[in-house]
Amino acid sequence: MRIGELAEKTGLSRDTIRFYERNGLIASEPGDAQTNSYKNYPDDLVPRLVVIQQARDAGMAVAEIRVMLDALNGSCDPADAKRVALAKIAELEDSIRQAEKVIAFLKAQMA
Numbered sequence: 001m002r003i004g005e006l007a008e009k010t011g012l013s014r015d016t017i018r019f020y021e022r023n024g025l026i027a028s029e030p031g032d033a034q035t036n037s038y039k040n041y042p043d044d045l046v047p048r049l050v051v052i053q054q055a056r057d058a059g060m061a062v063a064e065i066r067v068m069l070d071a072l073n074g075s076c077d078p079a080d081a082k083r084v085a086l087a088k089i090a091e092l093e094d095s096i097r098q099a100e101k102v103i104a105f106l107k108a109q110m111a
Contacts, residue, residue, distance in 0.1 A: 001041050001042075002040065003017055005041075006041045006045060009046050010046055010050065012049060012053060017041075017049070020052060020062075023062045023066070024066060025052055025066060025069065026045050026049065026052075055068065067080055067081055068081055
């Protein structure tokens with residue numbers, strides 16, 4: 001399928017899809033016609049792009065997502081993926097603790 005159809009199916013912009021491709025999260029193939037520069041995107045990219053966008057929405061960096069996807073595909077050491085996931089969890093738990101401190105401080109100021 002072409003990028004417009006992929007964008008429509010995923011709800012992502014063409015620019016976002018191109019960004020993910022430039023960063024190695026997805027891949028396309030050259031189109032059939034030699035007279036244009038269209039690319040073909042496989043149908044199985046739709047669920048992959050949904051996972052990528054969910055990870056981005058959750059605050060994961062592109063590099064973290066790449067390691068996660070590589071681990072899911074079996075193309076990297078699962079221990080590396082686990083390490084990235086655990087580091088992200090620790091980072092998020094730290095952010096939660098910081099936010100809780102700010103909330104407590106603000107509540108104390110209002111009392």
